[in-house]
Amino acid sequence: MTGAQAMIKALEMEGVDTIFGLPGGAILPTFDALYDSKQIKFILVRHEQGASHMADGYGRATGKPGVCLVTSGPAATNTVTGLATAFMDSAPMVCITGQVATTAIGSDAFQEADVCGITRPVTKHNYLIRDVRDIVRTVREAFYIARTGRPGPVLIDFPVNISRQTVEFEWPEEVHIRGYEIPSKGDKAQIQKAAELIKDSKRPVLYVGGGAVGSGANKEIFDFVEKTGIPITTTVLGLGIFPEDHPDSLRMLGMHGTVYANYSVQRSDLLIAVGARFDDRVTGNIEKFCPHAKIIHIDIDPASISKTVKVDVSIVGDVRHVMKDLNKIVSDKRQDITAWTDQIAEWKKKHPLKYKDSGDVIRQEYAIAKIGEVTKHKAVVTTGVGQHQMWAAQWYKFKAPRSMLTSGGLGTMGYGLPAAIGAQLGRPKETVVCIDGDGSVQMTICELTTAAYYKIPVKLFIMDNEYHGMVRQWQQLFYNNRLSGSVLGPSNPDFLKLAESHGVKALRCDKKDDVVPTIQKALEHDGPVLVHMVVAKEDNVYPMVPSGHALDQVMDMA
Amino acid sequence: MKHIISALVENHSGVLARVSGLISGRGFNIDSLAVGETQDPDVSRMTIVTTGDDRVVEQIIKQLGKLIDVIKVVDISEDEIIDRELVLAKISANPATRNDIMQIVNTFRAKVVDVNPKSLTIEVTGSESKVDAMLELLLPFGILEVVRTGLVAISRRAELAAPEKITAKTTRFSAGDEKPKAGKEKKKAAAGKKAIGDDWY
Structure with missing residues (x-):
């Protein structure tokens, strides 16, 4: 051949x-x-x-x-x-x-x-x-x-x-690459050391990233939290590894993470990092990160360990295997952490995620929370990059692994729509929702044609605030509100006509009361749908840890 | 602190670019990099000299280790090692200074490899400190050109060995398993022989 x-x-x-x-x-x-x-x-x-x-x-x-x-x-x-x-x-x-x-x-x-x-x-x-x-x-x-x-x-x-050229087809039975080793089980002695640190810790926090999702470790993570009662926070890529409505969930940490997750990490005496890499959007000012804590780092990539943060116990291995082994030996006779969990409960009560919900205008937080409710928090969600992405991370309430697909590391605007198409083809029986911004979506909006032609039933929600919203937020907060290059309103296309010209069903929603019915209508339609959600223009994403600040130096909504 | 990193890499094209690209892309600094084939023609040895704190060097080694084409990588600075560098240096010389230069050359067991009316070219091999010391003594005469290979080093004890390359067993598919079109290209020349339109599209 x-x-x-x-x-x-x-x-x-x-x-x-x-x-x-x-x-x-x-x-x-x-x-x-x-x-x-x-x-x-x-x-x-x-x-x-x-x-x-x-x-x-x-x-x-x-x-x-x-x-x-x-x-x-x-x-x-x-x-x-x-x-x-x-x-x-x-x-x-x-x-x-x-x-x-x-x-x-x-x-x-x-x-x-x-x-x-x-x-x-x-x-x-x-x-x-x-x-x-x-x-x-x-x-x-x-x-x-x-x-x-x-x-x-x-x-x-x-x-x-x-x-x-021509060749005979010869299929290699197995793969041998001598320069490529795959860590699997973690070192026993290191796991033992980790178990001892966990045993002695009074203020532990579990910090879980995308590596745990990739490794398929949701059950092992869940078992660990159930067994130890240690509160868990995730990165944006770790969302869904642990149900966010569980009482031990601190939800997301970092720049736009919850106040209580960030406080917990900063006050902890032990941080257990699992499949996460201490990204700067997670740690805030690295010098001031986690000042009182010993750190255990479990990761399959040895180069991730002690790259930006020096750790006390490192375990190189597949997260799922390591957590399984750790679950076996983590002691029942641990320090009492009730005082710690009580403190966290107080923070949760005092600093919940919140938004201004007033009048007819649609707040993105509200719309996303409703998308979460209508899809029973079980859809596969993809996003672009910007305010809508952070609000999706905060308000969707993820419960299943591999249900949040977002460009966390590179921050690629335009990722959402094509990723949704890919995800839908990989999981044809499930609901796939793309939550996107008016700026982000236009970077790859030509793929609407692809969705239409192949009848790929993705539900695209465009949160249209007529700005590159996250840029506008930074310009308002740090650049005297000089909106250089961030205004989209006058140049945005008519999204409904755009959808229709692609042969995609189009829905418009500009009133709060219409949000739920519109979401339902979109989900009921057997085929791709574009929902043009006209949302509040100048809302900011809070909480926010400004770049270069420690995680507990949070700007929150009054 | 100075570190000597020794790596065994696959000997095929593009590997040097992978290594140097990684080093520059991640902002690491290197003093020298020497590379050549080993006793196994499929494997090359790279000796990389770098200055940095332990954390930086640890990162360099871990990141290099992640490259699929890097078979093994170790920091041999703490080992008992023999390290050598070859240097060619052209020194300004005239009948009056030639003897003085020769004396220095002899003291360092270096060699004169070329003589000109106006210069001497010398070859010296040794550790970096020896080479540096000699060049310092030659400086007053006028150094016209210096070419250094960069350091190569070998551990006195343990050998750094690459695991053998394993070729996997293959299953050959009979004609029946192939796609319907397979019959057609049989008319085409066998592998190696050019078919019409081979180089264009």
């Missing part, structure tokens, strides 16, 4: 059922081979960035690497944002890009770009296939690397002449 056919067959052998992409010169032989595949459903996107976010959304929603297939040069560079997004948030993904013929590489050929060079810092690994006999092994390795260890995006650059 041809190299291109070998590529498609290898993808089939890996169990790929969906590919997101867009064809072009250098990848045409592969698209020709794809035309014959009965197993793989192909989703034609409008822009390759969309394909990369769809593959990412598919990967995060299912845990299986999402796949995108695009041509060389500009198509490949268009996927870079998607690769970087997936890389920062450890999403499993395989991206295959066409490349000019090996004989033309380096000659500035038409649609040539040094894609391996460009994507090196934003992929877990990448390959340039130079020999037709390497195709199948490369695909096998790429999927293996993408989904194991700390997951991430892997890119395969596939020269067009190689895809035309």
Whole structure:
């Protein structure tokens, strides 16, 4: 068979059922081979960035690497944002890009770009296939690397002449990569040390991130909290790992986290970090972070440990395995932490999440809380980046793992809609909701066509406040309200007409009383829906820890 | 503090770019980097010299370790090691100074490898401190050009070895498993031979 056919067959052998992409010169032989595949459903996107976010959304929603297939040069560079997004948030993904013929590489050929060079810092690994006999092994390795260890995006650059050569299809039974080790079980002695610190701690806090979601450790985390009664806070990527309506949940921490989560972390004497990496949006001023606490850090990536914060006990391993082992030995004879949990309960009472709810105007907090209620907190939620993202994190009340897909690390506006499409294809029977902003959504809004054409029933809620709201908030607070470049109102399109022109059902909602019926109507519709939610224009996201401040130096609503 | 990091890496193209890209991308500073093939032609050895506190060096090693093409990486600064650097230096010389220069060269067991009416080129191998000491003595004569390889180092005791490369067993698929189109390209030349349109699209 041809190299291109070998590529498609290898993808089939890996169990790929969906590919997101867009064809072009250098990848045409592969698209020709794809035309014959009965197993793989192909989703034609409008822009390759969309394909990369769809593959990412598919990967995060299912845990299986999402796949995108695009041509060389500009198509490949268009996927870079998607690769970087997936890389920062450890999403499993395989991206295959066409490349000019090996004989033309380096000659500035038409649609040539040094894609391996460009994507090196934003992929877990990448390959340039130079020999037709390497195709199948490369695909096998790429999927293996993408989904194991700390997951991430892997890119395969596939020269067009190689895809035309002939080869026998030989499937490697297993994968051996000598430079790649996957930590699994944690070191017993270290786990023992951690258990002892937990035993002696009077003010412990569990701080859980996206690594726990990736590892599928929700049951182990739940068991740990049930057994120990230790309060748990999560990062934005950790949302859903633990039900937020549980009394031990402190909800999200960090810049826009709850006051009580941030107070708890700052006053704790033991911080147990699980699959989290002490991002600056989480820690605030790193010098003043967690001043009284010993720190246990459980992570699969040794390089995450002691990168920004020095830890006392480090356990390198798969979070699920480590938590399972820790649950076995964590002692029943621990310090009494009632005084601590009482203190936290008091903080919770004194500083709940709140918003100004007045009149007819729709507050985003209200709308998002209602989306949560109507979907019973069980939908898969994707977001863009900005105010709506933080409000979604605060007000949706997540209960299930892999139900919050958002660009936490890179902060990629425009992630929401394509990620929702990818997630919906990965989990076809579930409700997928995209909560987006008017600024964010316009970055990838062309993918509405994709949703419409394939009848992918994502529910897109555009929270339209006519601003780049988070930018406006910072300009109001820190730049004398000089709204440089953040005003969108006069230039926004008519979102309803836009939806209709794409063949997507459109709903408009501008009164508080209409919010719930509109959400219900959107969810009842069997197909994609765009809801244009006209919301309060100049609300700010609170609580807020201004950049450079300690976590307990919180600005909150009066 | 100065650290010597020794790494075994896959010997194929792009690996040096991965390593140097990671180092610059994460803002690490390196003093020198030397690379060459090992006894196993599939494996290269990189010796990286860096100055930084322990936390920075720990990060460099961990981040390098994450690269798929890096097979092993260790900090050998604390080991008993033999470290050497090769330096070629062109020194300004005339009949009056030539003898003095030769004396310094002999003292350091260096070699004169080229003589010109106006200069001497010398070759010296040794630890960094030896090389630096010699260059300092030669400075008054006028150093026209210096070329250094960067440090290479080997541990006296433990050998850093790469695990053997394992090639996985493969299952060959018979024609029946292939797609319907497979028959067609049989007409095409076998692998290696160019088909028409191979290089264009």
